[in-house]
Amino acid sequence: MKIAFTTSGTTLDAPMDPRFGRAQGFIVYDTENDTFEAVDNRQVLNSAHGAGIQATEAIVRQGAKCVVTGHCGPNAHRALTAAGIRIYSTEAPTVAEALEAYRAGALATLNAADVDGHWS
Amino acid sequence: MIISVASGKGGTGKTTVSVNLARTIGSGVQLLDCDVEEPNAHLFLRGRETGSEIVTIPIPEVDESLCDGCGECGRLCRYHAIVSFGSVPLVFPELCHGCGGCTLVCPRGAIRETGKRIGVVETRDANGISLIQGRLDIGVAMAPPLIRAVKTRLSREMTAILDAPPGTSCPVIATVRGSDFVVLVTEPTPFGLHDLRLAVDMIRELTIPFGVVVNRMGVGDDRVHRFCRGEEIPILLEIPDDRRIAEAYSRGELVVDTVTEYASHFATLLWNIREESQKYR
Numbered sequence: 001m002k003i004a005f006t007t008s009g010t011t012l013d014a015p016m017d018p019r020f021g022r023a024q025g026f027i028v029y030d031t032e033n034d035t036f037e038a039v040d041n042r043q044v045l046n047s048a049h050g051a052g053i054q055a056t057e058a059i060v061r062q063g064a065k066c067v068v069t070g071h072c073g074p075n076a077h078r079a080l081t082a083a084g085i086r087i088y089s090t091e092a093p094t095v096a097e098a099l100e101a102y103r104a105g106a107l108a109t110l111n112a113a114d115v116d117g118h119w120s
Numbered sequence: 121m122i123i124s125v126a127s128g129k130g131g132t133g134k135t136t137v138s139v140n141l142a143r144t145i146g147s148g149v150q151l152l153d154c155d156v157e158e159p160n161a162h163l164f165l166r167g168r169e170t171g172s173e174i175v176t177i178p179i180p181e182v183d184e185s186l187c188d189g190c191g192e193c194g195r196l197c198r199y200h201a202i203v204s205f206g207s208v209p210l211v212f213p214e215l216c217h218g219c220g221g222c223t224l225v226c227p228r229g230a231i232r233e234t235g236k237r238i239g240v241v242e243t244r245d246a247n248g249i250s251l252i253q254g255r256l257d258i259g260v261a262m263a264p265p266l267i268r269a270v271k272t273r274l275s276r277e278m279t280a281i282l283d284a285p286p287g288t289s290c291p292v293i294a295t296v297r298g299s300d301f302v303v304l305v306t307e308p309t310p311f312g313l314h315d316l317r318l319a320v321d322m323i324r325e326l327t328i329p330f331g332v333v334v335n336r337m338g339v340g341d342d343r344v345h346r347f348c349r350g351e352e353i354p355i356l357l358e359i360p361d362d363r364r365i366a367e368a369y370s371r372g373e374l375v376v377d378t379v380t381e382y383a384s385h386f387a388t389l390l391w392n393i394r395e396e397s398q399k400y401r
Binding site for chain 1: 199200201203205207210212214215261
């Protein structure tokens with residue numbers, strides 16, 4: 001299964017980005033063969049509106065089934081839910097630590113948006 | 121004749137110029153407050169409210185029984201206001217610009233349009249001045265459709281003054297487009313000049329004749345004047361940095377009514393606008 005982590009870097013030791021729609025990018029990690037791919041989200045990051053929706057579209061294109069991020073706004077939450085993507089929240093500092101927490105089953109599911117749109 | 125009053129910078133005196141210019145024309149004049157996010161011309165032109173109309177924009181509504189989740193609507197919408205993940209699409213009304221494209225592209229005819237309220241257009245009769253102002257609802261980000269609704273009330277038989285929002289983006293373009301003349305209000309400061317340059321570029325792009333009013337003369341420096349001279353832009357009026365103007369403004373009064381010398385200043389402005397616009401005929 002593919003998991004998307006929001007991050008400002010391109011490697012597993014890169015810091016997590018607490019934003020979802022306006023994350024710098026994603027690391028899409030495939031748990032079946034332990035490989036990952038970095039996806040640039042900067043074009044979405046700079047759009048005036050609808051960042052959460054566009055980021056969801058990008059994640060759907062990557063084939064990810066869940067997202068690990070810091071926070072999630074209302075439009076992003078609606079879009080991710082409609083796309084059948086599970087949303088996990090973490091305060092882990094790096095992608096590797098967030099992945100570890102995911103594997104340990106230690107991540108909380110975000111059942112509702114926990115921030116307003118344009119929160120950061 | 122349609123005269124728009126715009127500026128790059130906010131707070132330079134667009135409303136002051138607009139309302140005093142309308143009063144100078146006197147009767148048979150329309151004043152359209154197109155600064156729909158914060159309309160304020162009514163504070164200076166009190167009078168009887170004659171109407172209030174709700175303005176809506178069309179947004180898509182999906183008939184789930186007809187939709188097969190093909191996603192054509194989402195691929196068309198560049199604002200991501202409608203998206204489909206292989207199922208019935210989601211609609212995000214606050215992102216919709218009301219273009220209707222999704223209804224046209226849907227192969228199953230599953231999308232129809234429904235009205236979403238964005239604000240009101242209020243009309244007021246203020247001693248011969250017909251004030252028409254848009255008031256955008258709180259939380260709505262889409263000003264241009266409401267500005268266009270305000271402008272549908274334009275009467276070609278009267279002179280109309282359009283009080284534009286500040287800046288140089290879509291709401292300003294929506295306001296000034298179709299005007300016969302644009303008055304750019306600025307102040308003689310580095311900030312005033314910086315934003316005036318942007319506004320001049322915008323108006324030149326729209327190829328509308330324009331001139332400049334320099335407000336608060338006496339503060340700042342002469343760089344706005346040097347710029348206008350270099351660019352051959354006419355200065356239509358200089359308004360001094362006069363405490364009496366601020367006092368009249370603070371009481372919601374028109375300076376042409378309270379300080380007699382300003383009646384002639386604004387008459388000169390009106391004369392200069394007509395002279396300058398003649399040159400382009």
